[in-house]
Amino acid sequence: MPTLIKDCSLSAVIAGLIATMISYAGPLVLIFHAAEAAGLSHDQLSSWVWAVSLGSAVLGAVLSLHYRVPVVIAWSIPGSALLVSALPQLGLEQAVGAYLLANLILLAIGLSGAFDRLIARLPGAIAAGMQAGILFSFGIEVFRALPVQPLLVAAMFVSYVAMRRLQPRYAVAAVLLVGALVTVASGQFRSEALVVALASPQLVSPQFSLSALFSLALPLVLVALTGQFMPGMAVLRSAGYRTPASPLISASAIGGILLAPFGCHGLNLAAVTASLCTGREAHEDPRRRYIAALSGSALYLLLGIAGATLMALFAAFPAALIAALAGLALYGAISEALSRSLAEPTERDAGLFTFLVSASGVSFLGLSAAFWGLLFGLVAHGLLRLRKPQPGAALRRDN
Template structure:
């Protein structure tokens, strides 16, 4: 007779097999959510959302990409994870209010969703996106991020007792546990907010702690379409979707590109009327579910992504409470946490923008235009930065044959 393993042995083997993917999935969700939700709130509020609308946007984003992760990871049996567009949120924070206010911003979010969906349906759109020079796209992102990344250090002068503990925590964790530096600094910030509420008797309405979706009827304006939707789409594709594919490829997985674009496009469209700006392939947090932390068995790492989808849905339940706490924060604290969360992205963007010597002048022009906050003809700096960079690049390239002659 064939031998039968004791139940205890089978149970232990199962735990050893499923434990790492489950743990990695939970960590992926915790790090992904806590490391950048402050950036999302700052971006939504900058383009006109009130507290309830910003809370709804955070909830809509978490729900849509949580469900999207469950679908894509189950169908593909690969550790495909999604996220909100953190660089896109930073772009919103830099762009500020557009003509038409919050409804026009929601209309821009719908346009972004439609463009992402069309990228999945029409392959040539992906090829068009690939024609945008990487150096210029990264320089535009770096320029957009610069004002936000300056916020922690500006706030140190105006509110040192509130900001210094957050910055100090971030620095210490960057040395000993970089992955947890932003989540830990967020926890310190929440502690500071709690002390602030208790010492100043700030009233927190109980009904504001419950998650709720707020519908906004979209409006469509040319300024929002050109100055917000187009740069948001480009930043999301260049800084999230394309790096997301590269991260998965580095671990031996081929991203299901078309299904991913269809799911994120439909998800962005579904979440837009409730305040969600864009969802996309995860880039930074993708490695947590696809790497060695998710287990040695390459074929089972999709479980980590699947678990992260469930964990994100659970985090959605506390999103309103986090927004309410942040709303009671001392001035500058939210911006400081958001700036710290984006410092790594800023460094990476600047490095990529200046990596090729021939691209440095156009990249610098793009960076400075984006950081300047220039607004012309009702269109924000991100669009003019990219347009100006491309124009300068073309002019400098067209001079090369003459110089050689």
């Protein structure tokens, strides 16, 4: 406990809180879309939100404390997108069965250690390029929000730049404060939208079928590995952390197995929000950044228990505030990742291709842009490292 108190800092606490806010501001909407499409009741939806929040909170806190590394856990974003179309077809009971099967497969992969061997071979420029590409879309959302809320976004942008000059560690906190003040002062805060309601966990009996295995369980495994764990580990590696991947996968799978009967569709290593907790904005000392993950986990727990209060809170603020906050908070991480991806002349092309493909947002064969960015980067890396044929080599072979 004394060490925890000593390592605590306002910048790290704020970074973690904002990371969790961003997690709820966008990806949670996919869960609501899937629940609405499948005709789930309010109690079933509340249980789903409670389960993913509780799992993210407990796993993130335990793993961060164990490794003293900012390990940020979140629900599967690409998995949520899959459920928008799959959940209405399968029904909740078969979907829960698919969640269990997917997590059992992930547990086997985690215990095998195969993922660690793959990560160990990942060049640093490619890992950094993937991180920069994933975060790119969040960075440009600041300027897309400018025509919608010019005063709000401009005030947040100016405060960010000014604080980067004066007190860089508190730049994100200043952006949040200025954004909230402008929202209230301009009369855009919708206090009437605020409600208080607690979550109500609902136990669902799983059903197993081959159709659920092939149409949902296996795709969930694939998108978890390529869309979550791969970029998530790239973020940790880019920040200089050498935490093994296998225990993170195994722990996430166990958490997913325990919470699947309550609607949890998957718990994975975060990438976008993790960048807020692993960068210098959280703390100059990398050994003290795990506090950011702990504060984010605490907010996960509170918002998960709060249930309906969660969405009401975000409904009270304009969407432009969340978009600008996310983009500005990630600028430091984007800058550092881009610099690392292009730092080594011999790896510059591979890092650039990884960034461009990852930033494109392209999705092909059910695989995310992060996966294709990794693939193109590795292909470029391999081809550029092929030895050039020496002059006269063919002549010597003939002789």
